[in-house]
Amino acid sequence: MNGGSSASGANTWHGPHSTVVRHAARIPDRTAVVVGGESLTWRELDGASAALAARLTAAGVRPGRVVVLYRQQCVETVVGMVAAARIGAAWCVAEPAHPVAMLHALLDDVDCGAVVFDPGDPATPADAVRRLVAEGRTAVPAVLEGHDPVVPAQVPADAVDMPGSAPAYVITTSGTTGRPKAVIVTADNLITMLDSRRYDAPPPADAPYPPDGPVSFSAMRLTWDGALLLTLWALWTGGTAVLPGHEELTDAEATARLVGTRRVTHLAATPSFYRLMLPVMAGFDSHLRLVVLAGEALPVPVVERHRALLPDVEVLNEYGPTEVTITCVAHPVRGPLAPTVPIGRPTGECTAYVLDGRLSPVAPGVLGELYVGGRQVAAGYAARPGLTSTRFVADPFDDRPGARLYRTGDLTLTNEHGELEFHGRSDGQVKIRGVRLERQAVTAAVESHPAVGQAAVLPVPNEHGETTLVAFWTPAAGAEALPGVRELLAHCARQLVAQAVPERFVVVDAFPLGRTGKTDEAALCAQLPAAAPAAARGRRRWTPLQQSLGALWAAVLQHDDFGLDDTFFDVGGNSRRVIDLHLRIERDWPGALRVGRLFDLPTVAAQAKALETVRAEAPAAGPEPAPGTDGPAAGARSDGPVLFEI
Template sequence: MPASRTPQDVLARIRRHAAQDPTGVALVVGETTLTYREFVLASAGLAGRLSAAGVRSGQTVVLYQRQSAQTVVGMVAALWLGAAWCVAEPGQPPERLRALVRDVDCGAVVHGGTDAAGEPYTPPELNALREDAPRPLALLANRCSTEPAAGPGARTDVADAYEAVPAPAETSGAAPAYVITTAGSTGEPKAVVVTRDNLARVIEARPEKPGCVTFSPCRLSWDGSLLLLFHALCTGGTAVLPDHRQLPDAAESAALVLHWRVVYAGGPPSYYRLMLPHLAGADAHLREVILAGEVFPLGLLDQHRAVLPRTQLRNEYGPTEATITVLAHPVAGTYREAVPIGRSLGGQSAYVLDERLRPLEPGRLGELYLGGGQIALGYAARPGDTARHFVADPFTRRRGARMYRTGDLVVLDERGEIVFRGRADGQLKVRGVRVERHGVEAALEDHPAVGQATVLGVPDRHGDTRLVAFWSPAEPGGILPTARELVEFCTGRLVGQAVPGNFHLVDSMPLGPSGKTDEDALRALLGTDTAAAGDVCGTDPATAEPPPEARPDGWHGWPEPQGAVARLWSRVLGHDDFAADDSFFTVGGDSRRVVELHLCLQREWPGAVRVGQLFDLDTVESQAELVAAVKPAAPPARGAATGTPEPGDDAGTPGEQQ
């Protein structure tokens, strides 16, 4: 769509479909179902409560809650008021949450916290907000959902939960619609401000497919989840999402795709790979899968075709600063090197330029710049960063047009398609989020015991990037921090994806001929021990020798099965600095490592644990109690092949497979 034409606002489109088909299913999150009437009434009702709390047009509503239907209701409620939304994951360090609230002109923090008795309470990190921050507004879970839906025809009555249904605010398309945080040059989050017109344009750039069912297996704090969500809501379709308990379980996500007969799905390649073994037969209704957020692994193409031969794949590309997606490539045929990220969509512009902003011929390596009506406003409260990355577009006559400097190195191939070659500034994609490794190094070097740090991106067995940190002491003979202390130190300063999963102590950094750190020498220190780089369970967990930094001395004398569970923790985390009652997520664990831990536990105790349980039962003690009643798997026969159980290898229900 030409950048000069004004697109139709997404809220107006949602309300129109609610008027045309009020009983149609608009939203499914986990087991909760909302019709268009219920969804619009819930959003309007929350908008009334926010307005009564003093939220003004142009402010930001921070949605501090685990993923649920009420999260999406909160997003549309913010639009209703002419405000923006920002989804923030619970459990963030108070200083990070405080910085976000400060930077985005936060009008309210909406959360769904309840205690064990179901009574509302304010999470302690919200109480740590500075005094001039907005008073957190509690959003009770039963405000927009009651009992789980019984099936496709079930309904959730929410109309009685609200009294005030205010008229939508008159808002300019240039007003902010949402804020997404992304890693900055210091490793600290930067808040990208995206306008209502930006969002409307990316939806209108897609061919309209009225009434279709879409699925995004992603967190709503990642903008990649928004494309199919709003495409469905703006075209009278049904948007299906996993809730916070289903998100880490690819089998449960696949079950949603099959149950709701999803037509269009999208997400990062690494997660789609885990879903594939559970999607057999889905190509009877699944027309297209959009993969984005990570480099497309060539091996995934054959896996996809073996399971879903009739489903089209698309490789798409778009940084947060250019509103979700700008380039697309229909995946077809075979590829010798890399799958292209494609051509520009919907009247957007893509330029391959040299350091003097001159267009380069096909085959020449250059930096990718993006232009058009999807370019975001910039970074909240960071005018310097905004000026550096959002520059004037000299290739258009449109007044005030800007282009975004992506920092991605690309080439234009002979067919006119863009092929990704790497990063110009040391950034890495980790679980779909851009992380600048030099910023992570700077954060580590802020620790008084760390003299120098080097952070590398190391592929695991799936080809996904994991961060490995090498560090040398500030003073010889000084007190050295443990791996857990370094994780805790980094967690308070960096986004979750920027926290290294493994820490390796070296006497000093090896230097190359130029005097710079010899990264190849550091990689050589990892050797062939992929477990040190986060590739766990590469051999039989019952017999594999743990890496040197993960010897079982730290849990010597622990009763079984705690000792066995602890050994698996060590292999997943790359260290043994944890106690029996430590939370997995405070000693270096994250959502990806939960999946890896589940694979290891599943191999040793088949069927004992579902991956979703590991988020609540997150200590060695609790997990040992869970597996205690299950007979351990028999060790493989001498000479038998051992290896990582791929998702779906173990028999069981869809919820037991991973």
């Protein structure tokens, strides 16, 4: 890989910038990176990252510090990652859609040298970002305007090489109290992971790679380390790294179209999002070679659908917590399917042990907690020495000085084939659409509403086997008016990332208790309404068409607390549910609305108006269903840092 050795923390880290420079000299006009509709050649990526690196250096960013890329996902995000590496700094991607408290916590925990943002983006106006970064800090950070010239003589001619123990990037993950944890991944961790990847096996002679080499696609946000798996691999190998832009990230159909348009050879996604992409991917086996699924448990039905549509495309089920550098265990999904798809065996130099409470190995077939060791184990949590010491423990199975194991908190067993199987968590964490969350943090957010007395947030599988969050709650004593679902959704959205906002809210009189006096979660789940609510009353002023659409919305959202002009995503919609809504609309009005239009028509009123237009232009369209009808469930969001505009 030419990125440096992974033998010890004393080795030199050349970083992704070294491969960018090398490929820019060797294949300057090939496409290096694509994000949404934007692309850069290797020459352009080299030049753009060098220019930003120069400006970062001129702004006072030094090796070892962190550059926060505070922007919606675009090609400049990748430029910022490479630019940070060029000057020996670590990158950390943060999105404007995340709660403000998360950015504050990140800036407090890491040694942030610069915050890079785009003042031309409505999501990050300059004045608002300046206030945001300055709030609550002892020193207001300096601000560097986005187009200040940089004197070339002020900038080192060569990129900075760093020791392998230096931080390469920082990824935030959920914390028990809602305060995110910043995981520091070192250069050696990253190089070890990349050296273990062998995705570039020679393709079949009758279906070779494109002339420009393999094309990777990560259907993920760069705020999550899963997106780095194939993105950095493509940059290392001289292929093309493709990612969805922020506009495509919640639109599975648009994301899948990118896979076809760019003739992707290697695809990475979470199982739940891949299921939504599959209906658009017929014929993609003409160029697609491998699908890597990671971030959550892989349901058997997803594999079955993949095999029916793309039988010659291999599926790899990968597993790995952020604290062990992206992924560390993998299983090629071949042959007959068992009820549980294994997560597989350790990759590269990683080790994995299923241990009991005394750190002793358990017998095959017996559940225990999974501990992972090897050189991919990250440095720890920024500014959290106590938490680091409890999760990163001494490795009794490794003779190397300082060798550590990471306690994953995942319950696993070793099956009869010697492969690991995932069977849930030993604590309150859960993964929703690839994002690891703490149930306690979500519960605390729900309980912070003044009308909520007690809350319990439980992971509940939906009809596709995907995990969703359901919030059960009791009214607070003396509460005069109970909040509706819309109000609770908005309340939680102000405090939590999108994946952490519960999909359902169920009010109960009291929580059932088990024999130990704790909440009986099974009995609580039994109180879930079996059917979706009917359309709400009091909509007599809605037209019959609007009432019909309202019934579909209620069936998909599993509540009826919305009005004509409420935005679908503000009342509980997400990328999975918008596909479900489209399928129901398609059933009643075939061909009337593309799924992508639902993002531009996010209200009942807008969708009804569009359907009226379609009906006027094509009178032979399908009949309008009776108001309130519903159909079967369908299948398918200074020392302080320099504030830096680009």
